[in-house]
Amino acid sequence: MERKRTDCPALPPGWKKEEVIRKSGLSAGKSDVYYYSPTGKKFRSKPQLSRYLGNTVDLGCFDFRTGKMMPSKMQKNKQRMRSDILSLSKGKPDLNTALPIRQTASIFKQPVTKVVNHPNNKVKTDLQRATEQPRQLFWEKRLKGLRSSDVSEEVLRTMDLPKGLQSIGPDSSDETLLSAIASALHMSSAPITGQTSTAAEKNPAIWLNTSQPLCKAFTVTDEDIREQELKVHQARRSLEEALMADTLARAAESTRDMEGRAA
Numbered sequence: 001m002e003r004k005r006t007d008c009p010a011l012p013p014g015w016k017k018e019e020v021i022r023k024s025g026l027s028a029g030k031s032d033v034y035y036y037s038p039t040g041k042k043f044r045s046k047p048q049l050s051r052y053l054g055n056t057v058d059l060g061c062f063d064f065r066t067g068k069m070m071p072s073k074m075q076k077n078k079q080r081m082r083s084d085i086l087s088l089s090k091g092k093p094d095l096n097t098a099l100p101i102r103q104t105a106s107i108f109k110q111p112v113t114k115v116v117n118h119p120n121n122k123v124k125t126d127l128q129r130a131t132e133q134p135r136q137l138f139w140e141k142r143l144k145g146l147r148s149s150d151v152s153e154e155v156l157r158t159m160d161l162p163k164g165l166q167s168i169g170p171d172s173s174d175e176t177l178l179s180a181i182a183s184a185l186h187m188s189s190a191p192i193t194g195q196t197s198t199a200a201e202k203n204p205a206i207w208l209n210t211s212q213p214l215c216k217a218f219t220v221t222d223e224d225i226r227e228q229e230l231k232v233h234q235a236r237r238s239l240e241e242a243l244m245a246d247t248l249a250r251a252a253e254s255t256r257d258m259e260g261r262a263a
Contacts, residue, residue, distance in 0.1 A: 005036075008067045011057065014038030014261060017067040033065050038261060056254055137208060138169055140179040162224070166216045168195055169204050180213035194218050 008017040016036040022028050035043045043049045046064040053059065063070045148156045159178060167177040184192050194217040199207040201216065208214075 010067055010069050140176050143179045164218050167214055168200055168216060169214045177215055184213045
């Protein structure tokens with residue numbers, strides 16, 4: 001292989017660009033580009049270079065292969081982003097998060113469409129079928145045993161529900177109740193009140209209101225709202241402190257790098 005290492009004016013002083021030209025094999029004549037920091041650290045891609053430099057250098061229009069700033073490339077990226085924003089504003093994305101449905105064959109009547117070439121034929125639909133569809137009871141139990149995990153595959157801790165929320169149904173648990181409440185908040189625009197009928201506690205398979213989560217009727221008091229507001233305020237305060245500490249650490253690291261280059 002033939003190696004050519006030169007200075008890179010587009011990057012801070014001391015940075016080197018190396019172009020390795022392959023001499024043999026099926027890829028003969030092709031070249032690979034690498035960059036070296038003033039300390040000798042090697043970078044094989046633009047994302048690695050961007051993570052290392054951070055906010056010290058704007059690499060938006062930096063061409064990794066040539067080692068030059070390409071303003072025209074930045075202009076093309078801006079035009080592409082502008083067109084993507086316009087396309088999204090014209091049509092809403094498909095965010096279908098429908099609840100699980102029964103996978104077995106349906107025993108209810110369904111509309112049938114007969115497609116022919118005669119213009120006078122019309123498709124008849126069952127309006128009652130379109131507006132009132134049966135819903136599966138206790139579908140939340142299908143999610144039992146599933147756990148959320150982070151990028152390191154460590155299981156995340158579940159939420160602690162208030163004591164006022166009591167579940168209804170066979171083999172009920174806090175995990176099933178949490179799935180039911182989260183789905184009701186996400187899928188329904190109606191108020192979440194729980195099962196207001198006392199008969200649902202005796203026989204939920206008959207008297208269960210499928211539009212409400214699997215819990216007894218509850219009331220959210222002003223004290224509950226104030227406690228939640230306090231928790232949100234504390235979480236935002238902690239996040240603000242963490243972001244400020246991260247900003248100061250980055251600034252200190254950048255200052256040390258600049259002093260090291262000057263020395």
